[in-house]
Amino acid sequence: MKKPIKKTWMIASALTIGMAVLTPLQAGATAVEPANGVTIQIEQQITGAIKGINDDGIYLKGRDGKNYHINFFKFSDEQIAKMNLVEGQEITVEGSAVEDYSDFYTFEVYKKELPKEVTNEDLTKLEKMFNEAKKLQKEAAKADENKAIEEAEKKYEEMHKIYVDMGKIIKPYYLATWQPEPFEEYIENFGFSEKNIVLEENDKKQLKDIYEEWIKLEKDSQEEKANEKMNEFHKILQPYFDKLYPTPTFEAFIERFELDIPAEDFAKLKNVYDNAQKAEKDKNADESVKLWEEFYYIIDQFIKPQTFEEYMADYEFKVSEADSKQLKQLYEEILKLDIKEDKAKIEEKWEAFHNILEPYFKANKDILISPSKLTVNGQYYLPQ
Numbered sequence: 001m002k003k004p005i006k007k008t009w010m011i012a013s014a015l016t017i018g019m020a021v022l023t024p025l026q027a028g029a030t031a032v033e034p035a036n037g038v039t040i041q042i043e044q045q046i047t048g049a050i051k052g053i054n055d056d057g058i059y060l061k062g063r064d065g066k067n068y069h070i071n072f073f074k075f076s077d078e079q080i081a082k083m084n085l086v087e088g089q090e091i092t093v094e095g096s097a098v099e100d101y102s103d104f105y106t107f108e109v110y111k112k113e114l115p116k117e118v119t120n121e122d123l124t125k126l127e128k129m130f131n132e133a134k135k136l137q138k139e140a141a142k143a144d145e146n147k148a149i150e151e152a153e154k155k156y157e158e159m160h161k162i163y164v165d166m167g168k169i170i171k172p173y174y175l176a177t178w179q180p181e182p183f184e185e186y187i188e189n190f191g192f193s194e195k196n197i198v199l200e201e202n203d204k205k206q207l208k209d210i211y212e213e214w215i216k217l218e219k220d221s222q223e224e225k226a227n228e229k230m231n232e233f234h235k236i237l238q239p240y241f242d243k244l245y246p247t248p249t250f251e252a253f254i255e256r257f258e259l260d261i262p263a264e265d266f267a268k269l270k271n272v273y274d275n276a277q278k279a280e281k282d283k284n285a286d287e288s289v290k291l292w293e294e295f296y297y298i299i300d301q302f303i304k305p306q307t308f309e310e311y312m313a314d315y316e317f318k319v320s321e322a323d324s325k326q327l328k329q330l331y332e333e334i335l336k337l338d339i340k341e342d343k344a345k346i347e348e349k350w351e352a353f354h355n356i357l358e359p360y361f362k363a364n365k366d367i368l369i370s371p372s373k374l375t376v377n378g379q380y381y382l383p384q
Helices: 077-083 105-114 120-145 149-177 183-188 201-219 221-244 250-255 265-282 285-300 309-314 321-336 342-361
Strands: 043-051 057-062 067-071 092-100 368-375 379-381
Touching: 043 067, 067 183, 077 321, 077 379, 105 120, 183 201, 201 221, 201 368, 221 379, 265 285, 309 321, 321 342
Parallel strands: 067 368
Antiparallel strands: 043 057, 043 092, 057 067, 092 368, 368 379
C-alpha cells in the first residue's frame, strides 16, 4: 500500500483577503510561538513589501500588516546581488521563525566561512564549542534581561573565551594559505593618496620594516608580539590619520545645528568644544564625557523640542487614547525639567514613559524569519 501524500494547502477565506497568506508547506506543519506572541507555522509563506535593507537581510512589511526581518546568512553574495532588492519591492518568502537574531548565525553558516582544509576532527571540535558559546550567549542575554548584570558579564566572558579558543584552532588553516598584501598595496588601502597626503620617506621605511616583521610574527603565531608591532605601525600613522580625518572646526560643527545662539553662549560653547576635543585627543574619557554633556546642555536651551504629537509620529503604531493621555502628560513634564538639575527625575519619567509603550513595542516587534526560499520578480532563490 502506498503511503498517502500530504499535499500543500492554503488558508483562503474572506478573512485573508488583502492580508498575507500563510501557506504551510505541509499539512502537518507544527506551530511555534515567537517572543512577540504571534503563532505561526514552522514553515510559512509571507508576501510583503521591503521597507528596509541592511547587511544581514531585509525588513518586510507583510500584507498582514506585521513586521518581519528576513535574514540572508544562508544566501551567497552573488545571489543577493542578483536579486537587486530595493525598498518598496514586493517579494515572497518561505521559511521558519526563530526567537532571536543570534539564532540566524548557525554552525552551518559559520562553517561556510571556514577554509576547506579544516579537518573533520577539527570541525567536530568547533561545532561543539560553537554550540556551547551560543548556549552561553542565550544565558547571558536572559541574565541581562533579568538585570543580573554580574551573571551576564560572566557568561559573556566565558563565551568570548570559547570564541578565542576556536580562533586558535582555525588560525593555522588561514595562515597556511595566507598571502599578505605587498606593503605598498596595504598602505594604499588607508586612502592617504586620495587626499594627497604623502608619507615622509623615513616614516614609510619604518612602516615597511614593521609591516614585514608583523607578517613574520603572524605566521609564527606570535600574536602578542604581532599586536605590539601593529600598535607601533598605527602610532606612526596617527599624524597622517589626523590629516585624513581632521577634527571639524567649532564653526563647521555648530553650523549643522542651524540655531540662533547669542554671542556670549556661542563663545562659551566654543571653549567647551575645544576642551572636549582636547580631552578626546589626550584619551581622557571621563573629562571628555563631562565636557560633551556640558556642550549639549547649553545647546539644548536653543533647540525647540518636538511636540508630543510630533514625537509619537515617529512610531509606526498607534496607542490607545488612555495611554496617549498618560504619555503626553509624562512627556510634557519631562520638557519642563532641567536636564542638569533634574537628571534623576527625567530618567524616572522616561522609564515610566517607555513602560507604557513596552506592550506596543512587543506587539509590533519584528517576526524573525530564517528563509528556505525567496521569490523575487518571479525568480526563486534557495540557500547555498
